[in-house]
Amino acid sequence: MPERPMIEIENVSKFYGIYKALDDVSLSIAEGEFFSLLGPSGCGKTTLLRSIAGFETPTHGEIYIDGAPSLALPPNRRPTNMVFQSYAIFPHLDVAENVAYGLKRLKLTPQEEKKRVGDALDQVRLSGLGQRKAHELSGGQRQRVALARALVMRPKVLLLDEPLSALDKKLREEMQVELRTLQKAVGITFILVTHDQYEALALSDRIAVMFGGRIAQVATPKEIYQHPRTRKVADFLGGMNFLKARVLGEQAGAVSVDAARFGAVSLAKPHGFSASDGHVTVGIRPERLRLLWDDDRAPHELAGRIENRAYFGEVTHLTVGIDGLEEPLSMVETNNYGADDLPIGAEIRLAFDPDAFVLLAEDPPVSRV
Amino acid sequence: MNALTQRLRLIPLLPAYVAVYFLFLYLPILLLPVFSFNNAATTTFPLAGFTTKWYASLVGNTVMLEAARNSLVVGVTVSLLSTLLGICAARAITRYRFRGQKAAAGLIMAPLFLPEIIVAVSLLMIVLAMGLELSLLTVILGQTVFCVPYAMSVLVSGFEGFDRSLEEASYDLGETALGTFRRVTLPVVAPAIVSSLLVSFTISLDEFILAFFLSGTEPTLPVYIWGQLRFAAKLPGVLALGTIMLAASILMLTFAEILRRRAERRTQMALMLP
Amino acid sequence: MTAAALGAAADTPPPARQGRWVRSEEARGLAMISPTFLYALALLLLPVLTVLAYSFWTQDYLDIDRTFTLENYRQALTEPIYRDLFVRSLWISLVVSVATVVFSYPIAWFISFHGGVHRNLWLFLVTVPCWTSYLLRVMSWKVILGYGGVLNTGLISLGLIDEPVTSLLYNSNAVVITLVHSWAAFAILPIYVSLQKIDRTLIEAARDLGDSRMRAFFRVTLPLSLPGVVSAFLIVMIPTVGDYVTPRLVGGKDGVMIATAIQTQFGKGANWPLGAALSVTTMVLVSLAAAVVVFALKFAVRRIR
Numbered sequence: 001m002p003e004r005p006m007i008e009i010e011n012v013s014k015f016y017g018i019y020k021a022l023d024d025v026s027l028s029i030a031e032g033e034f035f036s037l038l039g040p041s042g043c044g045k046t047t048l049l050r051s052i053a054g055f056e057t058p059t060h061g062e063i064y065i066d067g068a069p070s071l072a073l074p075p076n077r078r079p080t081n082m083v084f085q086s087y088a089i090f091p092h093l094d095v096a097e098n099v100a101y102g103l104k105r106l107k108l109t110p111q112e113e114k115k116r117v118g119d120a121l122d123q124v125r126l127s128g129l130g131q132r133k134a135h136e137l138s139g140g141q142r143q144r145v146a147l148a149r150a151l152v153m154r155p156k157v158l159l160l161d162e163p164l165s166a167l168d169k170k171l172r173e174e175m176q177v178e179l180r181t182l183q184k185a186v187g188i189t190f191i192l193v194t195h196d197q198y199e200a201l202a203l204s205d206r207i208a209v210m211f212g213g214r215i216a217q218v219a220t221p222k223e224i225y226q227h228p229r230t231r232k233v234a235d236f237l238g239g240m241n242f243l244k245a246r247v248l249g250e251q252a253g254a255v256s257v258d259a260a261r262f263g264a265v266s267l268a269k270p271h272g273f274s275a276s277d278g279h280v281t282v283g284i285r286p287e288r289l290r291l292l293w294d295d296d297r298a299p300h301e302l303a304g305r306i307e308n309r310a311y312f313g314e315v316t317h318l319t320v321g322i323d324g325l326e327e328p329l330s331m332v333e334t335n336n337y338g339a340d341d342l343p344i345g346a347e348i349r350l351a352f353d354p355d356a357f358v359l360l361a362e363d364p365p366v367s368r369v
Numbered sequence: 370m371n372a373l374t375q376r377l378r379l380i381p382l383l384p385a386y387v388a389v390y391f392l393f394l395y396l397p398i399l400l401l402p403v404f405s406f407n408n409a410a411t412t413t414f415p416l417a418g419f420t421t422k423w424y425a426s427l428v429g430n431t432v433m434l435e436a437a438r439n440s441l442v443v444g445v446t447v448s449l450l451s452t453l454l455g456i457c458a459a460r461a462i463t464r465y466r467f468r469g470q471k472a473a474a475g476l477i478m479a480p481l482f483l484p485e486i487i488v489a490v491s492l493l494m495i496v497l498a499m500g501l502e503l504s505l506l507t508v509i510l511g512q513t514v515f516c517v518p519y520a521m522s523v524l525v526s527g528f529e530g531f532d533r534s535l536e537e538a539s540y541d542l543g544e545t546a547l548g549t550f551r552r553v554t555l556p557v558v559a560p561a562i563v564s565s566l567l568v569s570f571t572i573s574l575d576e577f578i579l580a581f582f583l584s585g586t587e588p589t590l591p592v593y594i595w596g597q598l599r600f601a602a603k604l605p606g607v608l609a610l611g612t613i614m615l616a617a618s619i620l621m622l623t624f625a626e627i628l629r630r631r632a633e634r635r636t637q638m639a640l641m642l643p
Numbered sequence: 644m645t646a647a648a649l650g651a652a653a654d655t656p657p658p659a660r661q662g663r664w665v666r667s668e669e670a671r672g673l674a675m676i677s678p679t680f681l682y683a684l685a686l687l688l689l690p691v692l693t694v695l696a697y698s699f700w701t702q703d704y705l706d707i708d709r710t711f712t713l714e715n716y717r718q719a720l721t722e723p724i725y726r727d728l729f730v731r732s733l734w735i736s737l738v739v740s741v742a743t744v745v746f747s748y749p750i751a752w753f754i755s756f757h758g759g760v761h762r763n764l765w766l767f768l769v770t771v772p773c774w775t776s777y778l779l780r781v782m783s784w785k786v787i788l789g790y791g792g793v794l795n796t797g798l799i800s801l802g803l804i805d806e807p808v809t810s811l812l813y814n815s816n817a818v819v820i821t822l823v824h825s826w827a828a829f830a831i832l833p834i835y836v837s838l839q840k841i842d843r844t845l846i847e848a849a850r851d852l853g854d855s856r857m858r859a860f861f862r863v864t865l866p867l868s869l870p871g872v873v874s875a876f877l878i879v880m881i882p883t884v885g886d887y888v889t890p891r892l893v894g895g896k897d898g899v900m901i902a903t904a905i906q907t908q909f910g911k912g913a914n915w916p917l918g919a920a921l922s923v924t925t926m927v928l929v930s931l932a933a934a935v936v937v938f939a940l941k942f943a944v945r946r947i948r
Contacts, residue, residue: 383753387749390750393824394769397787401779412793457676457678457679458675465671466668466669470672473676473680476687479687482881484881484902484925484926485885486887486922487691487694490909491694494690494693494919495686514682571774575777598782607782611776611783614779626767
């Protein structure tokens, strides 16, 4: 990261009684970065975001915002602003008054205030709706008001708590594009909390995946999808076929394993790799397996049988049983060649690329108390 | 100033205020029992020693016992009548949507927003204008008007959590309307109904203005007490009677509250709400 | 079924569809509420309308003259004795309602925001005193505030004062204190309900946008709890104006209120039409006063933004 850090989280823990909501979390987020906290509900991502905003006080550790330690500061004195999951639009105020809410304290001239509110509304494409009341707005419009209300404060960091989860699928996808464009335009740090892996992948510069109050991996979307560090991370970010494999040997930077029916596979050796009992877990994404039709041939092939089939419109998900494998394999086929017409029980052949396998580390045991 | 010092500044102030407020609320109520056991005819400090003679004096007081009997008759009738009327109204409001609903509910709840003396005077006028005699019956009719809003509030909150799909499930399983009421609706809302009965009875027992205007020659307990207040010498006896009434009210209210909470839990469980 | 029922009800149902209307939600709702509604109609609305009618008639000993006249209202509004009583009653009810709301708001706020899991218990404890006999509580205040009463003798035995303070009982202050005590729970409950309805993230949003706790309270919590404050205010002010027991027991000469005059017209005075006119005037005046206060309150809260 060449940019200077905007948020530095140092060994932050948060206990509720003996329950660990956050367990020794450290993280650095750069200026101008679009950063996502991704994880299942209860993983601590919202607690972390609310600690940055000042609504939760960590039990241990420190959070630096733009170089300044900020745990002693109440939320109203932090250079961060938040878009709440429920949007928290003040029902007794109209749109313009909502956006101007935080500006009142700054003692601007009425003209200045009006201009800043107008600019903020333009920015989120709500010009002309200033006089509407909160209850007259659609879900998407409420979200934009919440965004404008936070951005008008010109925060150093914008915090977004599942901002798209209340919207329907189509609107959500539109807003994802808009959010990304907006972030590039204003150029400040965005921190997004989400449980939707596609949202995190599509929007972020970097993602932190969290489980059980801890950070499991921090990486770019591509890195985290293609090279998940652990089995849980791999699983959370889409489908993955897991296999137990026996270690054949270790070289500098590489490990070769016997991946059952897939044969000997050579994998990049992760940092701090150790195979305690000579066995490791490897994984391959369903879309990296490919059906072979009629006379197709591939360097690496396996024979199997369709056990189940689910039609998804553009693709079909297949479950394929392979002799000698404990678990059937999942694969995703486009419907261009008739995968959706394969009968259950049909004998098929599939191709795979040995380079598509990833070596997965064991997940640390989860204990929240 | 950071969040912590701010909190430290506010927090001790508020509990202190709450404590003073509760003292203000409870002081008058706690004094009645204190002086009812005080061995003196006046209510002054320091206390003069413990006695139960004021309670003993109540036992042979036939006028007071007659008033107590009247209060009991009125209280039981009023609580039954206002709970019955309250059930109808509460069910209509929580279960159905119809035009005029707000207006009808508004009229029924109006006694809450009226000076009681105006309700009393208007009832007195119409009773006398129709040539009826003032009696316990007129007290019952009047107090019921006054109790229905309270009974209805208790019942509405009891019925509100009641999921209509429970009844629909019963119909779907072949039960009749009456059977559904008996086997599903009634058991779920029973605590709210008992709670309404108790609250109405308490209000009726303590109600003074309507009884004062409408009771004619048959006083209820508060009307009897009102008559005694003119005589300073009778004060300790009144205090003893008041203490008994107070204890009865608090007991019934506590019981009503316990039932109300049980009802709340029950409807929540039926809905599988957290 | 709801939509069909409403559709059928929108135009008066033709005979052919009557069977359907009878089974509709609207018909069943009306049937269900009608016993209670008719009861209130007969024993509340009809009597109040009778009072209204009487207020325009005159009485000559036992005979009622039913010619329309405004004479009773002229008397009610111009006779100094009634004018004084109206002014005092309105003033006392205003002071009582403002004081009750102001003193009760922090309690409602405390229960709603810091009551934790015991909120219901707190509410119960607050309401218990108000459910016990009104007459007994007023009597108790008389015992507390009297010349030889608890407060005076208590303070003397503690050595804080040498002789009894005479100004405690039999004046309008005593009436105000007693009434504030009587109506406390009626103010706390509506305020509490409206505070409970406030989405807590709105307050967090205000803090996030730069407000201190205090400012967030005045700009968000208070305006949003205004409906509760207004109904608390109304539920205290309107009934208080016609209070009878408190002025009679602790008010003395200085604390007499309009209810005493109304009662006199139906008792000794035996002038029903005048009593009716006094009752109607009381209601009209207190409604106007309450409307002014509510309007002023809303205006004041709007200004805070």
